[in-house]
Amino acid sequence: MPDSPSDEVTDDAYEAPYDLAVIGAGCAGLAGAVTASELGLSVALLDASGQIGGQFYRRPAPALGAKRPEALHHDWSAFADLRGRLEASEVVHLAGHHVWAVTRGSEGGAGWAVHAVTGPDGGGDRPVRVRARTVLLATGAYERHLPFPGWTLPGVVGAGGAQAMMKSGLVLPGSRVVVAGSGPLLLAVASSLATAGAHVPAVVEASGYLGYARRPGVLAANPQKLVEALVHGAALLRYGVRLRTRSAVTEVHGSDRVEAVTVSRVDRDWRPVRGAGRRIACDALAVGHGLVPQTELATGLGCATRRTPDGAYALVLDGLQETSVPGLWAAGETGGIGGAQLARAEGDIAGIAVAARVYGQPALTRDGRVRKLQRRRDRMRAFADVMAAAHAPGPGWVRWPDDTTEVCRCEEVTAGAIREAVTDYGAHDARTVKLLTRAGMGWCQGRVCGAAVACLAAGPGDGSVPPSAERRPLAVPVPLGVLGALEPDDAGADSTGRPDATGPDPGAEQTS
């Protein structure tokens, strides 16, 4: 029963163990849930939002009466197909469920317990636990941000944030919006903002596009990606949007809100080139530097990760999407940023692989359908790697923030304070910087500043993203009362031998 608010879910939904719990109702999770359900498994589909679709297919709430939600999207037919299959299925959709931990079940380690708080912002009175024999993590990604002077001024929003607010709330952050940062999302955001009526004076991309040309074979195998680029490019041309590559917004001007930005040329390492920047008047800036896989539920259980070509961490997965922890699968951006089509293919594979495991029929994964899906996946993964490399943050960005620029927005920690911790107190990693300055210790648990703090902690000379030991035992803030009310079986059943995965973490503050 898709799109039903969580308060309509009956207690039965939390009783019996499911064959599969899917976390995340975006492209990957939807594909995995319906595929597994169509093979006869009982499936619970948990998602923080009130509606299915994830970030890519985010859309207005029904009360907004959008007759053409597809006008805000690409590839809507793929979503319509998944939604139709979900409606026809027995999948139990648990909307408004914010999963804060997955722990091993109490029945001899054979299953999993998925813990969630409920309500629009997780502040509901009803914490819940869903039990399942297997889990598919399809938790998507969040945006990577790099700091520069003025980026905390009201009117500066995430590029993905501007897109999300427009898709769901039908609103714009301003009337004249500069789009900046790096990555393919910028073109999509600029073209949709312009189509929806915003004036977009410029798209400012720190990388060039030549990075793609270094792997012509991979491009030729993924013609759909070129078509997407052409669609966005055509929209930008139609609305007179200027694309400035090898450039970055290096300062935001304004007292109470954004009034203008300075755009500077950067070299191939993203280091600003000397000379006057160009000032562009605007009342909003939508900025982002690529996406980062959201993996904390998996890393909390010990799943292995790999370094992606743009310095992020993604889950290590086998040919059938299983993580290094048996019984735990992942699909979509959690295995590396690759987009909606790749996420669907991976969700399909994972759904079949889970069914094969639950039924004890490995042959299910050896038919032509799986081989075809795997070929598609491998082709798109190759493109994703090219894309990540083409937009990998250059080490020179560390020169953007001056000493007064806030890096950690939650704890208001400046670049100067972090540099002092590195040069005067000998901190050389993000954790030490955090302990000395509180950078990354606030509400967002370092999701916003994590990449930047890690680079700055590595000190001068290396701005490439160094290894980060990001671990968030609680994936979302949880009231202490919820932790206190856990039954001992739930709280202590982590049989991995690692420290109790549900223990309270000083970095996760209660927000209500």
Add this chain to the structure above:
Amino acid sequence: MARDRTPAELAGAAPEAAFEITFDGRALPALPGQSVAAALWSAGIVAWRTTRRGGRARGAFCGIGQCYDCLVVINDRPNRRACLVPARPGDTITTQEGDGHAGLAV
């Protein structure tokens, strides 16, 4: 050219009737189905929190509930994420100063 177009027109939105909320005492219209942050953006408001140390203005940033920059006081309850919480008729939205607990019995 569609310079005067809005996202609502693009999506063919025919929303149910608007209702009223207040922001720091000022009456604002909100549409059913919009988040508190979307209703505030509709009114041209992009800041509704001041930071705990520097007292600097903040509003929605990530738009998807990840960054907690959009924390606001809704009906006397602080630290609600404006980008996630739907606006309801009669909601009293107040700028959150610092941790939002000053003057509250909590």
